[in-house]
Amino acid sequence: MTNLSNPIAVIDSGVGGLTVAQELLRQLPREEICYFGDTARCPYGQRSIEEVRTFSFQMIDYLMESNPKMLVIACNTATAVILEECREKLDIPVIGVIHPGVRTAIKATVTGRVGVIGTQNTVQSGLYEEALKQIHPALYVKSLACPTLVPLAEKGGGEETEAIQIVKKALAPLAGEDIDTLILGCTHYPLLSNVIQRVIGDQVQMISSADETAREVSTILFHKNLLSQQFGRPMHRFYTSGNVSVFQQIAERWLNKHINVKQVILDS
Numbered sequence: 555m556t557n558l559s560n561p562i563a564v565i566d567s568g569v570g571g572l573t574v575a576q577e578l579l580r581q582l583p584r585e586e587i588c589y590f591g592d593t594a595r596c597p598y599g600q601r602s603i604e605e606v607r608t609f610s611f612q613m614i615d616y617l618m619e620s621n622p623k624m625l626v627i628a629c630n631t632a633t634a635v636i637l638e639e640c641r642e643k644l645d646i647p648v649i650g651v652i653h654p655g656v657r658t659a660i661k662a663t664v665t666g667r668v669g670v671i672g673t674q675n676t677v678q679s680g681l682y683e684e685a686l687k688q689i690h691p692a693l694y695v696k697s698l699a700c701p702t703l704v705p706l707a708e709k710g711g712g713e714e715t716e717a718i719q720i721v722k723k724a725l726a727p728l729a730g731e732d733i734d735t736l737i738l739g740c741t742h743y744p745l746l747s748n749v750i751q752r753v754i755g756d757q758v759q760m761i762s763s764a765d766e767t768a769r770e771v772s773t774i775l776f777h778k779n780l781l782s783q784q785f786g787r788p789m790h791r792f793y794t795s796g797n798v799s800v801f802q803q804i805a806e807r808w809l810n811k812h813i814n815v816k817q818v819i820l821d822s
């Protein structure tokens with residue numbers, strides 16, 4: 555039987571899922587989180603489907619030892635590859651980040667012209683476009699792979715002028731598309747939201763799936779009677795396959811709190 559104080563497991567290829575973890579901590583402050591970022595093998599965006607699958611399940615297997623009550627695949631690339639399989643294999647609720655982002659964007663767009671930026675794998679999967687058009691067939695959707703952005707986020711955003719140059723170059727194909735809404739279809743991108751907003755302009759609203767994903771977690775836990783009954787601040791656990799201090803630095807800045815990080819080496 556699931557213990558209500560069991561953690562919510564969160565996985566990502568690196569620090570990107572922290573943008574989802576941040577919202578979970580804000581919306582569900584009594585829930586414990588155990589987070590795995592596969593920083594050593596990030597980015598997943600251009601890896602083969604089989605690699606994304608194998609690596610993601612290695613993280614999940616590790617976190618399953620903590621007996622989580624729910625799993626959040628806080629990575630669009632992994633969501634596209636393993637969400638359905640996870641739902642079949644695991645006997646806990648599993649959610650990804652693609653549908654929450656789609657729902658937020660549909661509510662936000664006024665003109666019906668939506669941009670989606672993500673990793674090569676996410677864009678190639680076509681899942682955003684499919685999910686958007688399933689809800690609203692008349693939408694205009696322009697998808698764009700931005701492979702240079704994840705390495706920038708993984709190093710904490712880098713130096714400002716360099717970051718602006720990289721983002722400008724990556725987003726150049728969106729010029730003239732006249733979108734009013736841009737889905738940040740990679741959980742790393744909100745870490746660069748200031749720079750992305752500067753480049754894309756204030757007339758475009760950026761959509762991160764973090765907020766809606768955390769809301770969905772909260773709804774599921776509520777309806778399944780799985781919300782923690784314990785009062786007090788839980789001890790979260792963070793694991794990385796890469797450098798502990800780089801991960802810790804980015805995570806503490808983003809989450810605005812001290813955290814403990816442990817390195818776990820996964821078999822390649």
Ligand code: DGL
Nearest residue numbers: 570597598599630631741
């Ligand atoms: N943060 C991930 C995503 O949402 C993965 C980025 C990557 O590893 O390329 O797609």
